[in-house]
Amino acid sequence: MKDLDPSVYTIAWIAPLPIEAQAAMHMLDARHEGGFPLTHGDDYVFRAGEMCGYNVVIAQLPREYGTGAAAALASQIKKFFPNLWFTLLVGVAAGLPSARRDIRLGDVIVAAPEGDTPGLVAYDLGKETTNGFQLLKAGHVLMPTESVVQSAIDSIANEYPDEARLFLPHYNRIKGILHRTGNFADPGQDQDTLYAYDAQTDTTSVVSRAPRPTEKRTCIWYGPIGSGERLVKNARVRDDLRDRYHLIGLEMEAAGTMNRVAAGVIRGVCDYGDEHKNKQWQPYAAAMAAAYAKAVLDRIRPLKRAGATVKEKEGGDDAVKPANGGGHGGNDESGASSGHGIYMYNKENKGQTGTVFSGGHNSFTFN
Template identity: 55%
Template sequence: MELNPDLYTVAWIAPLEIEAKAALFMLDNRHQGLFTWSPGHDYLFHAGDIVGHNVIIATLPAGQECTTSSAAALASQIKIIFLNIRFGLLVGVASGIPNLSKTPPCDIRLGDVLVALPDGESAGIVAYQLGKETKYGFQLLHGGHMLPRTETIIRSAIGKIKIEAPDDADMFLPFYRSMQDKSHENGIFLDPGQDRDKLYAIYEDGVERAVNRKQRPDSERTRVWYGPLGSGDNLMENGEKRNELRNKYNIIGLETGAAGTMNQIPVGVIRGVCDYGDERKNKEWQPYASAMAAAYAKAVLYEILPRRGITHPIFTSRSDSGISV
C-alpha cells in the first residue's frame, strides 16, 4: 500500500534507533504502507497518527552517527518529500548538566526531561562548536542566535505544559506508563532505578567524588527542565569540559543533531537525560530517557488539536486520474 506524503503534517525526528523505537510506541495508530522511493532519496520513514495529526518518524540509517551534518541532511530530505509539514520535533536523549551550586539547585537527574528554551541572553540551542578562533579566543557565531527559532505553535504548546510546573510531568507520565513494558532490542523501557543514578563532581582540590543526593519520592521522580541546550558534533565524556560549557553558555544539557536540524526545520527540541557527559557515559539509561522524552513530545501534540471536520485519508494509492483512497 502506498502512503501519500502530502497528507503528513508533523515531522518527528528521532535520529537514534532506540529514540525511534520509543517514538513508534507513542503513535496512536501506525500506518501500514510505504512512501514511494525515488533516486536521490536516502531515507525511509515510519508513519502514523497522534491525536489526529499525521506524523512521520524520521531516523538515521543503521550504523550512521548523529552529527550536525547527518541531522541536517535528514531534515533537508524531509522538507523535500513532505511538502505539507507544519512543524517538527527533535526527540531523544542528551547529557544533563546539573548545577548544584545554583539557588535553587539545578538538580538534573537521569531520566529527567530537558526542553530547549531561550533563557536571557542564551539561545534555546547553542551551537557551541560553530564559531571562529580569534586573538581574543573562540567566538560563537552571533552569540549562538544564528539558528531559527522553534515554531511559535510548538513554543506555545510547551508553555502550556510548563505553566503546570512543578506538576507538568503529570501531563505526560500516562503516555510513558502505557509503553514502559514494551520491548526494544535489549530489554524494555523501565526506569533502571534511582539507586543506579550516580553523579560525580569535581571539587576544588581537583578530586572527583560521588555526590550524596537524597532520592526523590516516587511522586516526584521525574522533573522537566527548561533552558538552553548545547549542540555539537562530539559526544561529551569530560566532566571538566562539560562544566566549562555549562558556565560559559548557561546550558542545562548537551546533545548532537539539533544545530543541523534547526537550520532546515525549526523543530522543538526535547531530550531525556541518559548520562552526565563524563567518562562514565554508557547506554544503560538510553531506553528510559528516550521513552520519557517521547512521552513529553506526545503531550505537546495533544495540546495542538488539528482542525475537525476535514478528512485526512491515511492510506492511498496512485492511479492515472490522481490519488484515490
C-alpha cells in the first residue's frame, strides 16, 4: 500500500458515525489511494481525498462515541497532521423545534452564536448549585469556530433563499448511491412525526404540521447547538435544554472536539431527541449535512488551488485515483435541483463577500 504524506493535508473532516463517513467519502472529488504510516499508539485509520481543490482527511470515531472519544480523536488529528488549517465536524443530530423554529427532519443545523449564547454549548460542563445545574460560562470555555469557516457560513447565509444551487447539486449526485441499509434518499415528509411534550400532564401528543411545498422542502437553521455525553431520548429533558440554552439541536461530539481544535459544526436533523428516536433518517440527514459542508469548502477558494494529486512519500508515483462511477463520487456537479428548495433562517448579515483571507500555506478568497 502506498504511503500518503500527512503534511499535505490542510482540512480535517470529522464524521463520527459510519453513515456520516460514507456520506463524506462520496462528497470527495477524488480519493487518494493508500494509507498513512501508523506507529504504535495510533488508534485511528484516516481516509483521504480531494474536495474543492483541498486535500482533505476524513476521520471516523471507533465504536464508542461521545465527547471523550471525540476529544481523543481530535488530539490525534492535531498531532498527526501538522499543517491542518481548520476542521469540520459533520454528521447528524437531534433537532429541537420550537414555536419560533419549525425545524424538521432532514433540515440542516449549523452552530452559530445567538445573542449572548455561543454557537456551541457544552451542557454537561457545569456544577450543581442550590438553583439547579449551572452551566460554566455557557460553553465559552470551548474554542470558537475558525474565523474563515464562520465567514464562509455567513456568506452562504446571506444568499437569496432560492440559492439551492449552493449545495443541492452535491446531494443530488449521491442520493441514489447504495450503502449497507439503503441509499441517501429522502424518506418523505409523511415519515416525519413530531411529538410535543406537555409539562402539566407529563404526556406527549402528535403535532399537526402541514407538509412543506417541494420548493421549500429543506431549511437551514443557524444557532446554538448543545453537546454532551448524554444521549437525549426524552422529550421533557429535550425541551428543558432547548429553553434553558436557546438550542436548535443536540449532539455528542462537538464539545470534545472543540476542546482540542477549532471546528465548524454542521449537522443534519435525523430525530427530535425523544423516545421515538430511530435511525431511519440518518442517511438522508448525513448526506444533507455533508452537501452543505462541501458548499462551505467551495466558498473558501484558494487563489492558487491546492494540488490535485498526492505523491507517495517514496518514489513519487501518483497516488490519486479519480472517484467516478459505481457510486464513488466524481467531479460532476451539474445535478439539477429537482425543485428541491433551500431556505435559510436565523442568521444576521455578517458576510464579507470578496474579502481575502490568509491562513496556513495559502491565501483564500470568497466567491
